[in-house]
Amino acid sequence: MIKFFKIYKEKILILSSIIISLLLVEFFLRIFSVKLPDRDLLYNDYSKEELNLNFPFRHKNHGGECIKPRFIREMQWHPRFGWNDKNINFDCVEKIFSEGKTNIIFMGGSAMANYETPNFLTSIEHYMFKNSDEFRSINLAESGARLSNQLSIFIEYVPKMKIKPDIIIFFDGFNEFNGIRYNGDPQDDFYWAAGVKRRIHEPSKFYFDVAIERSYLFKFLFHSLLGFSSARIQPTDIAKSKIIESAKDYVYRKNILNNLCSVYKIKCIFTLQPLFVLSKNLTGKTDKQIEKWILKYFKNDEMIFKIGYAEMLNLDRSLKYNLNNIFDNQSNIYFDYVHTNKYGSEIIGKELRKILDVEKN
Numbered sequence: 396m397i398k399f400f401k402i403y404k405e406k407i408l409i410l411s412s413i414i415i416s417l418l419l420v421e422f423f424l425r426i427f428s429v430k431l432p433d434r435d436l437l438y439n440d441y442s443k444e445e446l447n448l449n450f451p452f453r454h455k456n457h458g459g460e461c462i463k464p465r466f467i468r469e470m471q472w473h474p475r476f477g478w479n480d481k482n483i484n485f486d487c488v489e490k491i492f493s494e495g496k497t498n499i500i501f502m503g504g505s506a507m508a509n510y511e512t513p514n515f516l517t518s519i520e521h522y523m524f525k526n527s528d529e530f531r532s533i534n535l536a537e538s539g540a541r542l543s544n545q546l547s548i549f550i551e552y553v554p555k556m557k558i559k560p561d562i563i564i565f566f567d568g569f570n571e572f573n574g575i576r577y578n579g580d581p582q583d584d585f586y587w588a589a590g591v592k593r594r595i596h597e598p599s600k601f602y603f604d605v606a607i608e609r610s611y612l613f614k615f616l617f618h619s620l621l622g623f624s625s626a627r628i629q630p631t632d633i634a635k636s637k638i639i640e641s642a643k644d645y646v647y648r649k650n651i652l653n654n655l656c657s658v659y660k661i662k663c664i665f666t667l668q669p670l671f672v673l674s675k676n677l678t679g680k681t682d683k684q685i686e687k688w689i690l691k692y693f694k695n696d697e698m699i700f701k702i703g704y705a706e707m708l709n710l711d712r713s714l715k716y717n718l719n720n721i722f723d724n725q726s727n728i729y730f731d732y733v734h735t736n737k738y739g740s741e742i743i744g745k746e747l748r749k750i751l752d753v754e755k756n
Contacts, residue, residue: 456532461490461533481537567665
């Protein structure tokens, strides 16, 4: 062993030096990279009750015992509508929908799924129905879902329900353009564009993307220096035609959903969600950090969503509930580019309640 070490001592020292140097560079890049705010800081002013993980994730009146999120990050794919994190007990849904109240289904992406809440006390549903026993609801929103995914969720679940909902509220906008943010086509959803397509058709490239994604050093070498493309990195330029086609896809799916809602005699309400890049006068410390992150990694976002939202509203004049300004002048409520803390949930809940009251009357 000693003889072996003497023979290869120089090579071992060189290799060790290289490995240590690479680890130091990785550490340096991690420390000084542009990051989103630490979410724990945005939970600082939550009460003990609001942080209590022993409380139900959602109140029983709003599907807490019927819809069970799995909170799993690994691939979980439904063959008909894509990403699927929720287990649904239809007997339970039928039970709460049979109580003679106004029954509501929520659909949307992760902003509507609202997984940032430790428990029901800071959920959108809680703020929306806080002092009322008039409503029962379930939340079928899924991470990354755009309206095309929600159309498939509707077809998958609503016909199976013995008691149909009175109202379905769709809360969308961000994910309609999320696929093209990751080199996808206008008809792609986020998960397909950002990984599933390569995982199925080009698995070697998928695992290469994953390896790069987990190392700041690899990202710097392969993306910044060598210019490798990746499904997980926003392209330098995004054609306006892609944005317009994505908006057209939303309106196309909305028209189909309206027809289905008429068939099942369900009142369907479509709303456009607020986004960080469309919100004005955000001056908080975390807002500046998010803005810096977006300008570093997603510099096209403001252009994408300004054009995209304008196009959707222009193509469909019946799309009257545009909530993109409800967070104006509200600092330090965004966790990131679209998700919010309890203050954001409260604003969204109260706005949706106003819309609900208008549509019910």
